[in-house]
Amino acid sequence: MELLTHRYRTLTILALVIAGQLLLLGYQVRTQGDVRLVRVWAVTAVTPVARLLETARRDVSTALDTYVFLAGAQKENRLLKRQLGELKFEVRRLRRELARADRAEALKLFIERSPSKMVAARVIGAGTGADSKVVFIDRGTRDGVKKGMAVVTPEGIAGRVAAAYPTASRVVLVTDPSFAAGVVSARTHVQGTLKGMGGRACRVDYVQNEQHVEEGEWFYTSGDDRVFPRGLPVGPVKVSREGKLLREILVEPAGLQAGMEEVLVILEGVHQPVPAPAADEPEFELLPPPDTLTTMAEPGAARPTPVLTDADRLLETYRRIGQAQGHVYGEGRPGSPPPDFNWEPGPAPRKRSPSGGGHE
Amino acid sequence: MSDYGDLLAGVRRRTKISRYRPVVLFLVPVAAILFQVYVPLFLDYLGYLELPLLVTVYFAAMRRRPVAGLLYGAGIGLAQDALSQNPLGMFGIVKTLVGYFAASASLRFDADNPGSRFVLAFFFFVFHQAMYWVLGRALIGTPVELGAARTLVLAGMNGAVAVPFFHLLDKLKES
Amino acid sequence: MEFEGPAPQNLLKPLPQRDGTRFAAGRIAVFQYLIAGVFLFLLSGFWELQVRNPAFYSERAERNRIKALPILAPRGRILDRDGRVMVDNQASFSLALSREKLEQRQLRALAAGLGLDFDELVLRVRRFDRTHPKYEPVIVKEELTPSELAFIEAHRGDPRYPDMELINAHRRLYPRGGVAAHLLGYIGEISEAELNLLEFVDREPGDVIGKSGVERQYDTLLTGIDGERRVVVDSVGREREVIGVKEAVPGRDLRLTIDLDLQVVAELAMNGRRGAVVALDPRTGEVLAMVSRPAFDPNRFAGRIRSKEWRALVGDPEKPLLNRAIQAQLAPGSTFKPIVALAGLELGVITPDFRVTCNGGASFYGRYFRCHLSRGHGPVSLYRALADSCDVYFYTVGNRLGIDNIARYAEMVGFGRKTGIDLPGEAPGLVPSTRWKLRTFRQKWYAGETISVAIGQGALTVTPLQLAYAIGGLAMGGVWYPPHVALNAGRRPEPRRAALDPAHTEAIADALWAVVNDGGTGLRARLPGIEVCGKTGTSQLASVRAIHNRKLAGKLKDNAWFVGFAPKRNPEIVVAALFEGGEHGHLAAPIVRDVIKAYFDKKERRRNNERIARLRTAAPFRR
DSSP states (O other): OHHHHHHHHHHHHHHHHHHHHHHHHHHHHHHTOOOHHHHHHHHHHHHHHHHHHHHHHHHHHHHHHHHHHHHHHHHHHTTTTHHHHHHHHHHHHHHHHHHHHHHHHHHHHHHHHOSSEEEEEEEEEEOSSTTOOEEEESOOGGGTOOTTOEEEETTEEEEEEEEEOSSOEEEEETTSTTOEEEEEETTTOOEEEEEEOSSSOEEEESOOTTSOOOTTOEEEEOSTTSSSOTTOEEEEEEEEEOOSSSOEEEEOOGGGTTOOSEEEEEEEOOOOSSSOSOTTSGGGTTSOOHHHHHHHHSTTOSOOOOOOOHHHHHHHHHHHHHHHTTOOTTOOOTTOOOOOTTOOOTTSOOOOOTTOGGGO | OHHHHHHHHHHOTTOOOOOBOHHHHHHHHHHHHHHHHHGGGTOGGGGGOOHHHHHHHHHHHHHTOHHHHHHHHHHHHHHHHHTSSSOTTHHHHHHHHHHHHHHHHHTTSOTTSHHHHHHHHHHHHHHHHHHHHHHHHHHHOOOOOOOHHHHHHHHHHHHHHHHHHHHHHHTTBOO | OOOOSSHHHHHSOOOOOOOOTTSOHHHHHHHHHHHHHHHHHHHHHHHIIIIIOHHHHTTHHHHHHEEEEEEOOOOOOEEOTTSOEEEEEEEEEEEEEOOSSOOHHHHHHHHHHHTOOHHHHHHHHHHHHHHSOTTSOEEEEOSOOHHHHHHHHHTTTOTTSOOEEEEEEEEEEOOGGGTTHHHHOOEEEOOHHHHTSGGGTTOOTTOEEEOSHHHHHTHHHHOOBOEEEEEEEOTTSOEEEEEEEEOOBOOOOEEBSOOHHHHHHHHHHTTTOEEEEEEEETTTTEEEEEEEESOOOGGGTSSOOOHHHHHHHHHOTTOTTSOHHHHOOBOOGGGGHHHHHHHHHHTTSOOTTOOEEESSEEEETTEEEEOSSTTOOEEEOHHHHHHTTOHHHHHHHHHHHOHHHHHHHHHHTTTTSOOOOSSTTOOOOBOOOHHHHHHHHSOOOOHHHHHHHHTTOTTOBBOHHHHHHHHHHHHTTSEEOOOBSBTTOSSOOOOEEOOOOHHHHHHHHHHHHHHHHSSOTTGGGOBTTBOOEEEEEEEOSTTOSOOOOHHHHTTOOOEEEEEEEESSSSOSEEEEEEEETOOSGGGTHHHHHHHHHHHHHHHHHHHHHHHHHHHHHHSTTOO
């Protein structure tokens, strides 16, 4: 008997712990809410350590990098090549510093030139779980970050703030399946919705098959989602093909390519007609040619190709036939020559309806 | 309560109970979680290394106490949950069970043997992923992807890491 | 967080070593299975209680977890006689809201986000509430634009917004610029009144039906059967798994008798004008073209038309929604003269050689009636009287015939009642007679009134379709095939035949040929090489009572008619054109000419193509 109670004691504790957590889960599912307090604790506890780690990593990485390099050099010929190695070390270190300085400068420039109010943040952690598309940044409600804000880099949009804690925020990346943003193509002004797919690429949804989007063309934010201000780069089109119902477009998010270390949280967004103003910075070699930028600046320029019926196309054909013969439809003086509807408009490409039964 | 000990001792005579300083018990999982939060930022393949799970298995198995193991697992799991997108409790429940079963299993296996350590880590990784999948589907309607082959490969990887990792943790034993 | 360090150690004492062989390893296994079993029991039982128990959740969670989303069936396309697409479908998305946890404040946020009218939105949801169970989502916005889609996608799962679902719908794609708009009609959400109609007995509120034109007439055929997709959604409403799919059955395509080439030419000819064009094949009754202007853009109706826009359309004095081809009832003017002539010949009142001298007018019953040519036509026979449209001649014939004889023949050719075309809302027109006047006004018919009716004025009204139908049948020697627009309408009704003397109908056709080709009023319809026959008509509006609209007063010019057919014997096409405010009938003639030319040009094109095809098949090995 005694044994049984002991046996039950373990069981009871197990059952209680699991039931407790089930209750917690059930509560969250039912209210669709969150146990914010616990998360705030956890995040706040982890943030300083992560921040410390990140700082340490930066400093150490240079040294480590060069040490490994140096070690290799030493192995070859300690005495003779030492000087050379040290020089190389110096060059390497300087180059790294320069790159970092460039990066900081670019960020600064980006913030300065952008009409939107932003705050720079460092990525200090990834969400737990193997397929996580979530990162933590070291800015929180204390810095004015709020849930739902847009997170960008000068290269392109990066994600959205999913939760803001006092000293840190959780950011859902553009590649997360729950991410969506309104986008517009630079050249053809085709509008669509960018969605994460859980992988490296994102897709652009709701583009009609008839609408023209070329591979390599860039997408920018359209501002339609009321989250991302208009005119921020998103990424180049990798794949654009006709789908069953809608066009299938895959975009490589440019904001995630540069190994995100620093990001910017947009506190107050301002729409921009022209994409990223820091276009002459060295990092921006992927920006589209300036002519497409100017078309983008003109509102309503280069409308997406309209979708037409055979009737529309045939009407256009007859209108051209009439025009070519100087014929005004429904008019004609007595004895005036009638139009010839079998007139061929010469070698110019003739747009006949594809199913034009009358002209087989 | 003493009878409980009798029971377990009866099963395995050679059972050795390892003891650890409380600070070790606290800092190791924190470090593991930090590792999982931080390192995959740069080395994304390390995101598949479930260090918190290995820590749970190790301490539960080494201390051989189901109750302690399950509480320990629950703690680590909930901490992980707090830093994830999931509702709180998903990792918590899974790790609770892992802790409990790891402690129970250690009563029958020699948890000091590298071979059985690999098997333990391998098995509990699979169990962890499967349980997580079941919970995701049944409770919050979020089918987590579960590729059988992929899970087994990852389990092997985690098991392989577990052997030296556990050996490292052995050095933190009190006596 | 039950984060603990040494705590568990307090729960258990350090384990002393002891013997206990009776606890075999098997027992431990049983022990663990027990735990697993208890765990499973706990899990399922707990979840049952938590989620499925109505006391906790009032069915909401369960229903919310499994959602039934409609798959809207695409409507059939509408094709012309050659299979060219006139009305197509285009992928489009509608916004559906789950109503289970819907809050006013969420609706307000949504209305603000999408620029919808909040009150209209609430009304729409309420109306749906009355007739549908709670778990069915309500569609609140069709035809989502890319901007709206982006907004919705970016805010899905946000608790400030409703639980939003996107449903793939099929947008109706009509020709632009109102081409064939009246003929094709448009679609819209079924109204309360329509729900009570027998033809929509199987429809539900919120369904989209054909509202006018072919869309309405063949609604049943064009409408498909909606399918359903049952999906599991997660706690934030995101779709996670598809349980079952009932595929939608698309509506059937409908092929019309319309020849798009002719339709398009007629449309172009009516550009900027008010009026209508109807082209028929008198040999079959097939409608080859039907145009009404001004038009509306049915693409605007394809989604939900805003009530303001709708009111503007309805209130427009130009009446763009009116299908003038079958609904405009206007005096036919001189285009009625062939029918008067027919009555005269058939009843022996006149012969083709009967002559009347026109001095620019004549007195009947103490009133002077003028001819449109004030200097007069001089002595005219039937041939010249029709060619030059001499009014005095037909005053005389009409006077001799009497109103009831005129009415008899007018009704015989199809005036005064619906032709029975397969389009909704056809107007019957009016043929005055003594009986009609007595019945309607309780008044006796005055012989003087007959004189105006004889030249197509007075109370006589016809629709453009009736005119084409009447003249086409007359040109066929008295065979009237019922007009129709659906090519595969199944059984074709038998024609109506009248025992007419071929000599009479041919005499009239000859005179109508002279209208175009022998110095008549319809010279502008002339086509070298084609025997175009026709009749101009100018109908005065001054007598029409409906001039109370001040806006139109300035524009009130006479209506121009022209009805033409070709060739003279065994005609293949008859075209009636109404050019409102065209002032004189001969100005409507070029409209008809263009359509007839398009018909014969196409015929020639087809013949040439066939010849080429024959040559190709005859010499398959020659290149």
